[in-house]
Amino acid sequence: MPRYKLTIEYDGTPFNGWQSQADGGAVQDALSRAVEGFCGEQVTVFGAGRTDSGVHALGQVAHIDIAKEAAPDTVRDALNYHLRGVPVAVLSAEEVSTEFDARFSAMRRHYFYRIVNRRAPLTVDKKKAWLVHVPLDAEAMHAAGQVLTGKHDFTTFRSAHCQSRSPVKTLDEVTVSRYGEDIEIICRARSFLHNQVRSIVGSLKLVGEGKWTKADLARALEAADRSACGPVAPPDGLYLFQVDYG
Amino acid sequence: MPRYKLTIEYDGTPFNGWQSQADGGAVQDALSRAVEGFCGEQVTVFGAGRTDSGVHALGQVAHIDIAKEAAPDTVRDALNYHLRGVPVAVLSAEEVSTEFDARFSAMRRHYFYRIVNRRAPLTVDKKKAWLVHVPLDAEAMHAAGQVLTGKHDFTTFRSAHCQSRSPVKTLDEVTVSRYGEDIEIICRARSFLHNQVRSIVGSLKLVGEGKWTKADLARALEAADRSACGPVAPPDGLYLFQVDYG
Numbered sequence: 001m002p003r004y005k006l007t008i009e010y011d012g013t014p015f016n017g018w019q020s021q022a023d024g025g026a027v028q029d030a031l032s033r034a035v036e037g038f039c040g041e042q043v044t045v046f047g048a049g050r051t052d053s054g055v056h057a058l059g060q061v062a063h064i065d066i067a068k069e070a071a072p073d074t075v076r077d078a079l080n081y082h083l084r085g086v087p088v089a090v091l092s093a094e095e096v097s098t099e100f101d102a103r104f105s106a107m108r109r110h111y112f113y114r115i116v117n118r119r120a121p122l123t124v125d126k127k128k129a130w131l132v133h134v135p136l137d138a139e140a141m142h143a144a145g146q147v148l149t150g151k152h153d154f155t156t157f158r159s160a161h162c163q164s165r166s167p168v169k170t171l172d173e174v175t176v177s178r179y180g181e182d183i184e185i186i187c188r189a190r191s192f193l194h195n196q197v198r199s200i201v202g203s204l205k206l207v208g209e210g211k212w213t214k215a216d217l218a219r220a221l222e223a224a225d226r227s228a229c230g231p232v233a234p235p236d237g238l239y240l241f242q243v244d245y246g
Numbered sequence: 247m248p249r250y251k252l253t254i255e256y257d258g259t260p261f262n263g264w265q266s267q268a269d270g271g272a273v274q275d276a277l278s279r280a281v282e283g284f285c286g287e288q289v290t291v292f293g294a295g296r297t298d299s300g301v302h303a304l305g306q307v308a309h310i311d312i313a314k315e316a317a318p319d320t321v322r323d324a325l326n327y328h329l330r331g332v333p334v335a336v337l338s339a340e341e342v343s344t345e346f347d348a349r350f351s352a353m354r355r356h357y358f359y360r361i362v363n364r365r366a367p368l369t370v371d372k373k374k375a376w377l378v379h380v381p382l383d384a385e386a387m388h389a390a391g392q393v394l395t396g397k398h399d400f401t402t403f404r405s406a407h408c409q410s411r412s413p414v415k416t417l418d419e420v421t422v423s424r425y426g427e428d429i430e431i432i433c434r435a436r437s438f439l440h441n442q443v444r445s446i447v448g449s450l451k452l453v454g455e456g457k458w459t460k461a462d463l464a465r466a467l468e469a470a471d472r473s474a475c476g477p478v479a480p481p482d483g484l485y486l487f488q489v490d491y492g
Contacts, residue, residue, distance in 0.1 A: 119319075
């Protein structure tokens with residue numbers, strides 16, 4: 001039974017996140033229905049990252065096992081046909097060995113978070129970025145963010161609902177860059193805790209507006225206490241854009 | 247009576263273009279209602295460019311004359327308050343002399359057109375770009391586009407509904423660049439004919455897919471015949487992003 005690796009893009013706005021829901025309103029559900037429409041098989045679509053409700057993906061990765069044999073490009077086009085009307089697209093499909101697992105084989109996950117830093121409301125980017133009115137110092141955010149890289153107990157930056165066995169993770173990179181009124185925050189790690197990027201962005205925003213210093217951020221991390229976290233940033237600005245495999 | 251220059255952003259998707267419509271469904275109508283909501287005055291909002299239905303703006307410029315005296319930032323914030331729920335935002339407001347006219351004082355208008363060149367459907371960029379499945383040669387498009395710069399009779403690239411007295415315009419720049427699967431086409435001129443940019447993009451797309459050569463594009467221009475134009479590109483990818491004044 002062939003296994004296909006799918007690279008997937010979606011607008012998270014209308015979905016209840018990645019993970020299958022009883023009401024069928026998750027990205028995973030939309031993909032399962034498309035697979036069934038294509039080959040009549042009911043299969044689980046295993047994803048690399050369980051994005052939350054409202055979070056977007058430009059490069060989510062998933063795998064499926066189906067009995068039907070088809071050229072990978074046919075699988076891609078057929079799934080997109082069955083996804084019509086739904087803001088989910090299969091960017092590519094490739095046949096992989098059954099040793100490949102979208103979740104467990106992932107070596108690195110890459111997220112970016114987009115803030116639009118201005119007074120005026122969002123129009124073309126509504127639900128695609130976090131609008132922050134107060135001027136932010138992106139350089140201060142970047143400098144402070146460096147205290148988070150490396151191996152740490154990230155309890156402070158972890159949702160109370162996180163199911164990960166350990167709060168200890170290694171964050172490879174936090175980069176904050178300003179492009180005009182846009183601020184982009186890139187986070188890379190082998191894996192993330194639930195709400196980790198949005199918790200980090202919410203705390204970096206406090207640094208950007210001068211409410212927190214770099215030392216305050218370091219103390220919040222060291223506290224290993226969820227209540228030390230800044231307000232969690234909204235899902236609108238978060239994008240899972242790449243997953244690397246060995 | 248003070249005159250205010252407004253710089254405006256909008257998602258053109260839900261609007262019947264810029265210009266006021268009997269059903270009130272134009273961007274100009276939304277702005278007129280916001281001005282009336284702010285100061286109780288019924289005024290015309292004069293715009294620099296009459297964007298078509300579905301065309302977006304990141305830097306449309308308009309002017310209004312209102313009796314109410316207010317700090318420009320108050321005008322901006324009040325109009326945005328009255329625009330809530332509508333994808334139109336006033337980025338800035340400034341008081342200008344009554345000699346300033348958003349349309350007639352404009353020295354240069356800047357548009358860009360965004361093509362996404364890939365097989366998979368659009369998700370996060372739905373209605374924000376033109377999806378072209380067939381691979382396009384952006385370098386060939388750029389090279390060909392140079393035959394259009396300068397002063398020409400643009401009858402070929404002009405809508406039958408164009409109200410401009412003359413089809414002769416000077417196109418200052420056509421630049422086609424590829425960034426991964428994105429192709430961006432920038433056009434700059436003092437003023438444009440109706441549908442000129444979309445007509446140019448539609449013809450450049452034929453060059454990109456190898457159906458037209460640079461010489462074919464030159465012949466289409468020289469024909470000064472609307473029927474020589476390629477299929478007009480859809481509005482989704484077009485953005486009025488800047489208007490310059492003296």
